[in-house]
Amino acid sequence: MSQPAKRPRQPRMQLAVRREQVLDAALRLLTRHGYGAITMEAISREAQLAKPRVYAAYPGVEPLLLAVLEREGQRALATLAEAMPVCTDDADFDDTLVAAMKNLLTAVTAQPESWRLLLLPADDAPSQVRERSAAAMRFARDKLRTLLEWGRDRRPGLADIDLELLADSLLAVGERAGRQLLTDPEQFSIARYERFARSLLAALAPH
Missing domain, CATH: 1.10.10.60 (Homeodomain-like)
Known part of the structure; x- marks a missing residue:
């Protein structure tokens, strides 16, 4: 058989x-x-x-959690770097700034769990989570400052604005937008933020 x-x-x-x-x-x-x-x-x-x-x-749990935080932190930094459009000589400042915002918010919707970890940390999150989030925000602020310095001669009115404080303000809006997109995407959509950014830039134009 x-x-x-x-x-x-x-x-x-x-x-x-x-x-x-x-x-x-x-x-x-x-x-x-x-x-x-x-x-x-x-x-x-x-x-x-x-x-x-x-x-x-x-x-064990501790090295596993550290590996999660390391991976998601690296992903966030890579996303922030990719979100910033190339600042070429013939690029329009307003279009570039809006594109950067849209790219970042699109990345948040594409990887919601990763960004929720950094933008909406749980109450019992270890200190490493907040450290990773702070590092990502510092990186984003530096990228924004570079973009604003590039646009100083291209956007009327920027020459008289404190670019450090403007970068901080834009970053705060970006953080808030990311959180709202994660918690209430129907009300706070990417399209709504794009319209807001365009309207704000138009209002800031010299008359």
């Missing part, structure tokens, strides 16, 4: 792929339930991986 054919063994998931799967599961739990919900068992269930597989990816 012939032996039944053995089922082919599934290839083991590469460690790098498994780590990403574990980090994605942890991020989903964080945004839904906060940091108190993060246990290795909860992540095992969320990722649909056996607990030993989760431990093989990360030895």
Whole structure:
């Protein structure tokens, strides 16, 4: 009597792929339930991986959380860098500023869980979360300051404005916009913010 054919063994998931799967599961739990919900068992269930597989990816909750924060912080910085249009000699300042805003808000909608972690941290978030958020905001402020300095000779009226305070003000509006887009996207849409930005820039034009 012939032996039944053995089922082919599934290839083991590469460690790098498994780590990403574990980090994605942890991020989903964080945004839904906060940091108190993060246990290795909860992540095992969320990722649909056996607990030993989760431990093989990360030895415990603390290094896993640090890896989540590191990854999402790097993603945020990359998004901010990509959101800033190239400031060419023939570019229009108003169009460039509005494009930067739209690009950033589009990125927020494309990666809501990542941005929720930074813009809407849970009450029980560790200090590293706020440090990552602050680093992202400093990076954004520097990019805005560079854009404003480039536009000083292109936009009438900028020459008399304190660019440092203007960059801080624009950043505050951008943070607020990101939070509103995450919590109430129907009322605070990207199109609404674009119209607001265009109207504000038009109102600031010299008469």
